[in-house]
Amino acid sequence: MLKHNLLPMLELTDVKKSFAQPDGTELHILDIPDFEVGAGEQVVLVGRSGCGKTTLLHVIAGISRPTSGRVKIDGWDVTLMEEAEVDQFRAERIGYVFQTFNLLPSFTAFENVLLGMTFGRVKVEKERARHLLHRVGLEHRLTHKPPMLSVGEQQRVAVARALANRPQLILADEPTANVDMGNQQQVVDLIRETCHEESVALILVTHAPEVAEQFERVEYLEQINRAWASR
């Protein structure tokens, strides 16, 4: 499925995810036979609400376990790892940009970025945190806490935090959904540029066509997810 001759950074093989419902039946959310993303590649995943976009990102990040199938990142099969190993893997190799930013309100912008490198075995580099905040244009906001920042600024802090641990893969879950129209393009540009600068693979999930059309590789979740097609 790789469109270029890139080494695969992410490989999904027969990944299924289902949830038990109160009536005893299974609700199938994901059924992806094959999906790959190359190292440093930027992919946009387009899908409507409820088609399993967030669940897919959770499965890739190891936040949720797939019901079956394989998830390999940089050759490492995370489905074979213990939970604590997956946590550490995520702390060291994956960056996550949430739709609702998910900054911790009692931490300053600088500390929120530091948190991104706190839980793995990576070195906590204060200079890198400062550099990233400078890169996203917030060098004057280091000591501000999220409630003191605008929505656009909060999302920029979230981008800096996702890059803090020098990840190999960034997962961005509808990063423009809560940002005003004026800032949407800036956020997309920022994520794409920083991922490019840091040679990080990017999977950006969106339902906005104007965001999707900027990417060279566009995948439609309704097409790659057989569970959606069968519903």
Add this chain to the structure above:
Amino acid sequence: MSLWKIAWRSIQQRAFSSALTAFSMALGVALVVAVLVIYGVIDQSFRRSAQGYDLIVGAKGSALELVLSTVYHLGRPAETIPYTVCDRLNKESKYTPFIDIAVPVCLGDNYKGFRVIGTKTAMFDRLKWFDGDKLKDYEWDEGGNFAADEPFEAVVGAVVARKAGLNVGKSFPPQHGTAAERGKEHSEFQVVGVLKPTGTATDRAIYVNIEGFYRVHEEPKKEVTAILVSLRTNTPPMVQKGLPNEIARDPNLNVQAVNPTDQVTRLLEGIVGNLQRILLILAVLIVIVAGIGVMVSIYNSMSDRRHEIAIIRALGAKRRTVMVIVLLESILLALGGGAIGLALGHGLTGAMSGVIEEQTGVAVSALQFQLSELILVPGLILLASAVGYMPAVVAYRTDVAQSLIASP
């Protein structure tokens, strides 16, 4: 970023409820500190006063009553014994070789509530006082000891000088009996010396020449309330230990002899010690209740914090890590509250030092720590870990995916 800092930020986020929780812990710890310091003061005060001499010889009866009356001037003076016993101990008894000096004391008068004690110059020239560390000679703040041939001279303790205004050159008429009895006033004695503070019962007493004491009482027979005996330093320990019984069994003397330190130890470890234990148990129970307050505070905040915990987990924190963060939060609250409690307890002690010194003669300062306070640190950490465990388990079990999807 350290996990301590993450825990601290969480406390800051709930500043008001955290402050209240820490304050309740502070009150409990302040109470524990107060009990420990006050017991320390009582202990020190009692033990200091009971040293400086080795034996108290007095009329047969309650040994504790004799010690309380002679050393601490508490209760009514005991029955009397003939003055000749003192002379015999000093000069012609079989115990004399072991005795450095035997000093008579006569109780029975007061001035403005302070005991007036008839004694001999040896009380201050030969006996010593214990400063909690070593025996020391009495020192004079003003003037000096009364003269053996001046029957109406007196010396006063530091507290008496301050509270009754008895400085060198002042005269005063002792009143018969205790202050409550309002007995008749005797002839006046003149103050010739003011002792430096000792932190013992001496600070709160007036010492007059025993000759003058006998003259104002106009009694035909010379009697004494007790005799303070200081043994020679080379007296073998076995003899020291056996002397009280030997003297008590001596039919020629018909008195009892007690080791004041033994009696005070029994008193402190018996009645006072039990009282301290009860107070300490109550104070520790208050600290435990405050600890439960910490648990309730953190536990109640957990439902609001699931989203935050999920974010931290999504950033790669292990279950164990978020559990540790919650435990650290509990420890910080308990130790923070404990530190405030320590400061509060010692601040109160410092503020009350004047009153404590006047009542007990023991000088205390806000910076005077009891060794037993050290137990508070591991105790609070243990308590905080125990009460933090339940909310920590909630953090441990947080479903990351579900909590991330839920609105913050």
